[in-house]
Amino acid sequence: MDLPSFPCDGGCACGAVRYRLLDDPLALHVCHCTECQTLTGTAFILSMPTRRTSLEVVQGDPILAVFETVSGITHRNRCCPDCGTRLWSESLTLPDFVTFRPGTLDDTSWLRPVAHIWTRSAQPWVEIPQGVLRYEKGADDYVDVVRAWKERVRP
Ligand SMILES: [Zn+2]
Numbered sequence: 328m329d330l331p332s333f334p335c336d337g338g339c340a341c342g343a344v345r346y347r348l349l350d351d352p353l354a355l356h357v358c359h360c361t362e363c364q365t366l367t368g369t370a371f372i373l374s375m376p377t378r379r380t381s382l383e384v385v386q387g388d389p390i391l392a393v394f395e396t397v398s399g400i401t402h403r404n405r406c407c408p409d410c411g412t413r414l415w416s417e418s419l420t421l422p423d424f425v426t427f428r429p430g431t432l433d434d435t436s437w438l439r440p441v442a443h444i445w446t447r448s449a450q451p452w453v454e455i456p457q458g459v460l461r462y463e464k465g466a467d468d469y470v471d472v473v474r475a476w477k478e479r480v481r482p
């Protein structure tokens with residue numbers, strides 16, 4: 328897989344918020360859990376953990392939406408105040424990292440997830456590609472996903 332040349336830019340659907348990714352993300356996985364399906368209103372979510380210092384907001388002021396899901400998980404999502412596009416999520420326990428929604432990048436052609444998690448609740452028509460990590464539930468140890476990403480992008 329070829330990484331793009333950084334920095335690369337992205338933003339929300341209405342264009343009010345623009346951000347810049349300064350260097351490599353740490354991993355990229357797909358989550359098929361039912362909560363992600365509900366949160367996005369689609370079939371799965373793309374999650375790209377990234378160092379906080381790799382992210383620069385270049386335009387607009389994304390708001391922080393904090394809420395607890397019915398299963399009791401607290402989410403802290405940065406969204407465009409106008410169109411509501413979710414750009415990344417933040418964590419109180421891991422303040423040095425954000426998790427990007429990389430579908431908001433201008434160029435998504437290089438995105439190749441290295442792991443699929445919660446495959447037991449994947450939509451029945453979804454086919455998990457060969458050669459990726461797959462987990463029935465959450466990743467046993469996320470370090471394995473980070474390692475798989477590293478091997479893929481810098482072999
Ligand atoms: Zn917007």
Ligand SMILES: [Zn+2]
Binds near residue numbers: 359363364445
């Ligand atoms: Zn999920």
